Amino acid sequence: MADAAMNVEPRRGSTVSADTRRCPTCGAHYPPDFLVCPKDATSLEAPTGADADPLIGEVLAGSYKIIELLGSGGMGRVYVAQHLRIPRRFAVKIMHDQLAAHAEAVARFEREAQAVARITNDHVIDIVDVVRVQGRAALITELLEGEELGLYLDRAGKLPLPQAIAICRQVCRGLAAAHAVKVVHRDLKPSNLFVMTRDDGSLHVKILDFGVAKLVDGTELTGSGMLLGTPAFMAPEQALGARDVDHRADIYALGAVLYQSLTGQLPFPDDDPARTLARLLTEDPRRPRDIDSRIPAGVEALIQKAMAREPEARPKSALEFDRLLAAFDEPGRSERVPSLPHVSRATLQAMDTMAAPISSDLADDATKKARRARPAALLLAVITSLLAGVAALTCAVVSLRTLLHVTAFNELQTILLALLAALAASFALLGSLRVLVTRWRSAPAIERLGEGLRNAVLWYLVPLGLLALAARVYAALAVIPYTLPAAREEYLRIFDLVLVMIPTLLGGVMMVLGLRRARRT
Incomplete structure (x- = not known):
């Protein structure tokens, strides 16, 4: 896992002056002419400055004088720099010595400047310049307070x-x-x-x-x-x-x-x-x-x-x-x-x-939609499972009558048809409930599931209605001449089979796609 580059901005209360004395007891900093801590009378340490950090006092690119240390992070240290010709301060981010020897780290450091330089927006940190100090890359950025x-x-x-x-x-x-x-x-x-x-x-x-x-x-x-x-x-x-x-x-x-x-x-x-x-x-x-x-x-x-x-x-x-x-x-x-x-x-x-x-009306609509998503998906799961059972039963009955010319069903056949319908309904319901249970936390996943189930219902009912209408028109107009009653009867049987098979197939495909999309979302 790569260590993200350290932020280049200051944090209030985190600056360390270049010319201060520190109390080893309470950690407070005082001007260099103080000898003891006013709080606890402890002798103060020697002033921090160039001896403590060799970069304090360094002038970068002839314009930016480093005056304070802000902090340190994974990629480098951050300082405050005073511009020598205009009354403005900047933040300076300088790479650690050990990282400056790694080409990839240097490239990533410089890429930050390249990336930000492309962006002109008030909500993105502004990089002013890229310079080098003691052989290391340094980024000059705006100094932020916050x-x-x-x-x-x-x-x-x-x-x-x-x-x-x-x-x-x-x-x-x-x-x-x-x-x-x-x-x-x-x-x-x-x-x-x-x-x-x-x-x-x-x-x-x-x-x-x-x-x-x-x-x-x-x-x-x-x-x-x-x-x-x-x-x-x-x-x-x-x-x-x-x-x-x-x-x-x-x-x-x-x-x-x-x-x-x-x-x-x-x-x-x-x-x-x-x-x-x-x-x-x-x-x-x-x-x-x-x-x-x-x-x-x-x-x-x-x-x-x-x-x-x-x-x-x-x-x-x-x-x-x-x-x-x-x-x-x-x-x-x-x-x-x-x-x-x-x-x-x-x-x-x-x-x-x-x-x-x-x-806001938009907020109210979004909230209502989110609250309805789960109950609606659950209701659609029940409706879809019932339609799946009806579709399976209808397909089986029409297939037997068309292909095997069965006109009446005995008790065993009736039980088998009922079991087939129950299995189809159970399969559809369990598939939907599985997604509902595993993705219940995710509103987008539940919405995707509801959308898929709704499409399954529509792709079953709409083609079914259209084909049923076509069948009625076909029968009314008697497209097959009455002189060929046997052929006409055979065509009508095949049409009945197509009438239920195509919508069932379309509805099943849409349901499977909806379940898969909901699981991935």
């Missing part, structure tokens, strides 16, 4: 619905811009989403860390079968190591982000990455409404649609996902909330309780 969504969720647990919808809609816009220039993120997760607060109090989200992004029209830097990304937010096709992973993998990941934001839990909570990968390939996540019943059924269905196993069952694009989310957005409320880093868990619960019901 907090990663992942850190916030770790502290607060989850988000109220309006804020979660607002954040995901902004991410959709950033993803749409990336996908428009053939860039697939492939590692979207809360820790790669940076939440800031505008001057008017509204939220603003930036997508970070394109270190494992895929340039759709470029060359892959990883071998076949190598997994890149985070298992908890990885699409099934990405977990299988497919080389044709496209923008729909990002839509799956965003669905997982929305899942965690609203429930406070990962879709597949497991400490073992291998078990997580196995579960996302074979199981459906726990229903969000089972965790928090206040989540609207329509939002739950939308999350499950985004996290469908088959890419074809997900929203076709980030813009479509944004449009679907818009039905549950509350204009003027969803983005205007207190700054996330300062909202306590109790405040969030109060905000969630006071949230006004969503009045």
Whole structure:
């Protein structure tokens, strides 16, 4: 599993000045002229600076002077740099020494710059320059003030619905811009989403860390079968190591982000990455409404649609996902909330309780549709099984009369025909119930099942009605001359057989296809 590149943005309270003294007891930092800690009178350590970090004070490309360390991650360290000619600060991400010697790591590091440079959108981190320092690659990016969504969720647990919808809609816009220039993120997760607060109090989200992004029209830097990304937010096709992973993998990941934001839990909570990968390939996540019943059924269905196993069952694009989310957005409320880093868990619960019901007709329709999906599929399963029994019985009776010229059935034949009808009905019912039970958590799978069963009923009844009408017309017009009564009678018998066989075959095929599609969704 590849280690995702470290985020390049600062976290409040995490900066370390180049010229400070540290208290070894309480860990506080003080100006260099302090000798003891004012809190506990402990002697302070020597000032940190160039001796502690040789990059502090370094000037990059003649313009960016490194002045503070922000943090360290898997790929490198992040600093604050002051521009020497304009009053502006930037973030600088510099590779670790041990990684700078690996060509693939360097290529991935530089690919992040190439990927982000293609994207022009206010919801994607802006890379200003790519330079080298002491033989290592360095990315110069805008300096952001705020907090990663992942850190916030770790502290607060989850988000109220309006804020979660607002954040995901902004991410959709950033993803749409990336996908428009053939860039697939492939590692979207809360820790790669940076939440800031505008001057008017509204939220603003930036997508970070394109270190494992895929340039759709470029060359892959990883071998076949190598997994890149985070298992908890990885699409099934990405977990299988497919080389044709496209923008729909990002839509799956965003669905997982929305899942965690609203429930406070990962879709597949497991400490073992291998078990997580196995579960996302074979199981459906726990229903969000089972965790928090206040989540609207329509939002739950939308999350499950985004996290469908088959890419074809997900929203076709980030813009479509944004449009679907818009039905549950509350204009003027969803983005205007207190700054996330300062909202306590109790405040969030109060905000969630006071949230006004969503009045959008689209939201109401989506919620009603999601609530009806399971009862409708169950009813269709019963109807389809009854039709299957009737169709099997009719086919058997007509076949015996047409091919064997049986005009009356004895008791044994009647019992056998009844058993045949019961077996056909049971087979259809058990097939439907199997999908209903195994995919009950997934609204998209249940909708696919309902659609397949509905098509099976229509493809049985409609051709049956049309053929029956044709048979009536045939008999009324007496297409076969009365001078050939025997031939006419034979044609009518064959027509009766075709009348029931074709609709039964069509209905059976549509039912099998519907069951298979529902299992894969």
